[in-house]
Amino acid sequence: MLRALASLVLLAAVAWWIDPRTLAAAFGAPAPAWLVLALGIGVLQTALSAWRWRLTASRLGAPLGFGHALREYYLASFLNQILPGGVMGDAARAWRHARLPGTASTAAWQAVVIERGAGQLALLLVVIASALASPALQAVPARLGEAADVRGLPWVGALAALAIVGTVLARRARGVLRSLARATRQALLARAVLLRQLLASLLIVASYIAVWLCCMRMIGLATPPAQAAPLVPWVLLAMAIPLSVAGWGVREAAAALVWQAAGLEAAEGVAASVSYGVVVLLSTLPGALALRPRASGAHSAADAAATTSRADAP
Incomplete structure (x- = not known):
């Protein structure tokens, strides 16, 4: 409820800041073919994401059939769009995977955490690369600070409090973190898998940017792709903040500031x-089909597919 309220407040703030006539004019020349x-692209993106999850899980000894992984990823993406925080679908994905016969619960949860972490790491690398490649972008962080007026003691105090809380949690969860670190070295950083993980994650980030550029053309915006593309990862990185529902509000505020x-x-x-x-919401709608009750035979088939995939897991 609080995250939904945060989305509404942020959207209202953006609407108050942006001239409604200017915003309406930006939707002036729709081109449905770009939709x-x-x-x-969204279909390919989800398929590649499911493949990355399957690869990660197989490295941890919790294999999945590709069809099962794709279905579960669609479901998780849909739930992330309609539930607060943007991670509830991933939690459900890990929980459902852990329930499969022969799957260790710890491995199932670690696979999702590492898979999501790989995506955020690739996004951060793209942001850094875009800033290094473009002198104009190197001034964006400073300009963001001026535009958002994020200076001052309240922010310093908030960051200090977060650091203290993080330290306390790290101490209490030291065993969990050590286990996750081992799993990360095995499923993400190992020489046998690192290149595949990195390429998949970078391709997924590229698909995010491509969808954004398609959306710009879809509504008739004429900003050159070469000028807009380096800005998109900055907005997507802001969406990692679990403050709203499906990034609504956070994404729009970040886009306004970055642009x-x-x-x-x-x-x-x-x-x-x-x-x-x-x-993005439309592209995840196939995941809603996974919410329909299925016959027990279908459940058994999915479980069998996950089990037999041990032999052909990547």
């Missing part, structure tokens, strides 16, 4: 962000 392309900091029209960033949110 079809964006949804097609303005880059010398572009903030309203265009917000318009692209809203379009992106709608397209």
